[in-house]
Structures are given as C-alpha cells and as structure tokens.
Amino acid sequence: MDSQIIELEQDTVNYNVVKEIVIKKLIEEGSLSKEEGEEFIDRCQVVVVKNGWFQRWCTKFAKGTEEKYTVRILEMYKRVMEVG
Secondary structure, eight states: OHHHHHHHHHHHHHHHHHHHHHHHHHHHHTSSOHHHHHHHHHHEEEEEEEOOHHHHHHHHHHHSSOOOEEEEEEEOOOOOOOOO
C-alpha cells in the first residue's frame, strides 16, 4: 500500500509537470496569453482520484477492465472573506 501511495504522489507530480509544459507551449504558439496561461497553471492542479465502487463498475462494464483511479484537473478558487 505504501509503495502505491508513493507511486501515485510521483505520478501526480509528473502530471502537473506535463500540464505546465503543455500550457507553456500554448503560450509560445499564441493560443493563450502569458497571463491566461500562468493563471491556469496556478489555478488548476492535476490530481489522481480513487474511484468509488460505482465508477469502477461502470468502467469495467464499458471497457472490460476495472479502473481504480481517474486523473482529473481540479480548479482551485481563492475564497475572499469580507471583514466588516
């Protein structure tokens, strides 16, 4: 179990590195402005989510294999609180 967690942590780091490479290439090609790309890199993180029993059943039914994890992009928002 511990080696699986370490592997997932390293995979998550790798996915986020790839995300940054892709966004920087989009900026370089002019598809995104520098500000838009940097905001996306800061705001969005790639995460690995352990599937629940229903999701595993659906993927097994659809593809013939049971997927234990799903890779997703998680968008983070800053919560602004007013003090008054």
